[in-house]
Amino acid sequence: MGEAAAGAAMKTKQQVVSEFRRAEIVDAARTVFARKGFAQGIMDEIAKEAGVAKGTLYLYFRSKTEIYKAVLDHDMRALKKSTLERLDAEKGLRGKIRAFAFVRLERAEANKEFFRIMDSESGALSYTRSQYRDWLREPVLRLASAIGKAAEQGKIRRVDPEKTAWLIADITRGTIQRRLLSQKETPLAADAEFLLDFIWASLAAKL
Amino acid sequence: MGEAAAGAAMKTKQQVVSEFRRAEIVDAARTVFARKGFAQGIMDEIAKEAGVAKGTLYLYFRSKTEIYKAVLDHDMRALKKSTLERLDAEKGLRGKIRAFAFVRLERAEANKEFFRIMDSESGALSYTRSQYRDWLREPVLRLASAIGKAAEQGKIRRVDPEKTAWLIADITRGTIQRRLLSQKETPLAADAEFLLDFIWASLAAKL
DNA sequence: TGTGCTGCTGACCATGCAGTCAGTTTAATA
């Protein structure tokens, strides 16, 4: 088995380098697209940012569009993954809602460039927008099912779980946008708690 | 005074025609930009859509960017205006919140093209995004002040009025986006009421 | 040192499109 693994690893030897180059290019592209948007994000600039010649970009990607997709794909996959993980790690609904909002706010903080692309450039390719919703859907539906269960158990009032989950996503997204746009840096935790209180007050309300 | 008015009107004689042409061009541009986005929204196509030659566009606007801005400016101004009007027409907070959401949902229905531009193309020009927030700010702040008053009077629980108002705006925007994207047409009133219930449950909650 | 292979380079090409302007149509006035 060590042998087989080594065999596989050998072949990867060059592939590893190749993967690394791709990653470098994707990083450069993210920076440029975040700065200039898709249309103004020139291939020459991406190349310069990546420290390679333009031709090299085309050794690793077919086209500009493909690089763009690669950036989104990579980052969205990561965002989705960590959202789902943190969601599953929590037991109670309140914790899950907090987790949902928190991961996303945190990642927005740590990866502003990506969120800036998401936020202000989402329609550059018709691809992007629908894709964004697709990546978002699974976490939202998982949240929805938690809402459904909590409602059945009488822990919160009866609501349409899916619609409610989408509203939570809306609030989260809006808060992220506002944070990205505003100059003064408000503490993340404050925004997160405010958001959570608002939601929870609604769900746990006894009218 | 009739004389003076007539004098003013005379001068407008040509100006009226000019205004009309501008409006025609703006309408055509809105259609094209909604269909293709800013970058792919070609001047030739706008001209064709407006039923004039490309050169004519440049008799009424300096550049493509200026046409784009004219579209946004016109529609955002109208949206802001009717939002404020409906907001002021309502007395109670619940009515105001409903009004806020309702007008926007209605206008999104009646003017899908504009909202499609807003939604998926907002970052095409760096201009757009910040501008959108500016147009939105005044209605949101007015809503915030109503929230503040209601809180003082003990009609709702104590909350940060401005932050809360922005959350309401987030939810409204998200709902509009979902409606624009989804195939099946859900009744507007249902979405509006759901949204309102969610918000109101939070604000009026006794925990 | 020579030979060949791999990955990289950047000047170059092709295309698409914003913006122009010489010329034509339309309309108003005499």
Add this chain to the structure above:
DNA sequence: TATTAAACTGACTGCATGGTCAGCAGCACA
């Protein structure tokens, strides 16, 4: 109907930029 001004036209120009490819550099092995 003739004259002229204003509005409109669309072929054309220049430029920006995505994508290509002939050749170069670096390296391995003899």
